C-alpha cells in the first residue's frame with residue numbers, strides 16, 4: 001500500500017522563517033569559513049565533485065573526453081579524483097565503456113531532466129534504462145508544478161516509482177530549490193523526498209535562474225540531520241548549479257560541516273554538482289602550493 005505523505009508530513013514541524021535562515025547562514029560563514037579554507041579542504045572538495053556537462057550540445061565524444069581526462073587524472077595530479085561523472089542517459093554506455101578510473105562512479109540524470117514534465121512511466125523507464133546501461137547513480141527532479149500546486153502525494157509517488165525503477169542505483173532527488181521560493185517549501189520538499197526513499201537530496205539542476213544557495217543548503221542539511229535523528233538513515237546532500245569558485249565550494253562545505261558533521265564529509269554522503277568548479281579548484285590549489293598564478297584547464 002502507498003504511504004500517505006500528508007500524514008507523514010504532519011509529524012514534522014515544517015514552518016521556517018526565511019529571515020532567520022538567512023541570519024543563521026551569515027553566522028555560520030562568518031564563524032567557520034576562514035578556518036575551513038585550506039588546501040586540504042580544497043582537495044577534499046575536489047573529491048566531492050560530480051563532474052558535469054549536461055549541455056544541449058553534448059555528444060558521445062564529449063562524454064568520452066571527460067572519461068579520458070578522469071582516467072588520466074591521477075597520473076597528472078597527486079590528489080584524489082572526482083567522485084563521479086554526471087551525463088545524460090544516452091551517454092551512459094559511452095562512460096561504461098571508457099571510464100576506468102578507480103572509485104569514480106557513473107551518474108546519469110533521468111526522469112526527463114531538467115523539467116520532469118512527462119508521464120511517470122517515461123520517467124521511470126529512463127531511470128531503469130540508465131541503470132541497466134551502467135549508471136551507478138541517478139539524478140531526477142521532483143515534479144515542481146505539482147509540488148507548488150500542493151499535490152504532495154503525486155510528487156511523493158513519483159519519487160517512490162523512480163526509486164524502485166533504479167533498483168541498485170543510488171537515487172539523488174533534485175528539489176530545484178530556486179523554484180520553490182520559500183524556506184518552508186524547501187524544508188517540506190526535503191522531508192518529502194527523504195521519506196520517499198531518496199539516497200541524496202540535491203538543490204538544483206543548474207538550468208533555472210536561481211540555483212544552489214547557501215540558505216537552501218542550510219535548510220536541506222538541517223532536514224537531513226533531523227531525518228537521521230528520527231529514522232537512523234543517513235541521506236546524502238548535493239548542492240549543484242552555479243557553484244564554480246573555491247570560495248563557493250568552501251562556503252557550501254562550511255554549511256555541511258556545521259549541520260551534518262564529520263560522518264557526512266566524504267563523497268559517499270556529500271557531493272557537489274558542477275561543470276566549472278574542478279578547473280578552478282585545481283588552479284587555486286596550484287596557487288597556494290606553489291605561489292604561481294596559472295590557470296589550469298584540465299577538464
Ligand SMILES: O=C[C@H](O)COP(=O)(O)O
Pocket residue numbers: 052054086204205206207211240241242243273274275276277
Ligand atoms: O548537476 C549539476 C549542474 O547541472 C551543474 O550546474 P553548473 O553548470 O551551474 O555547474
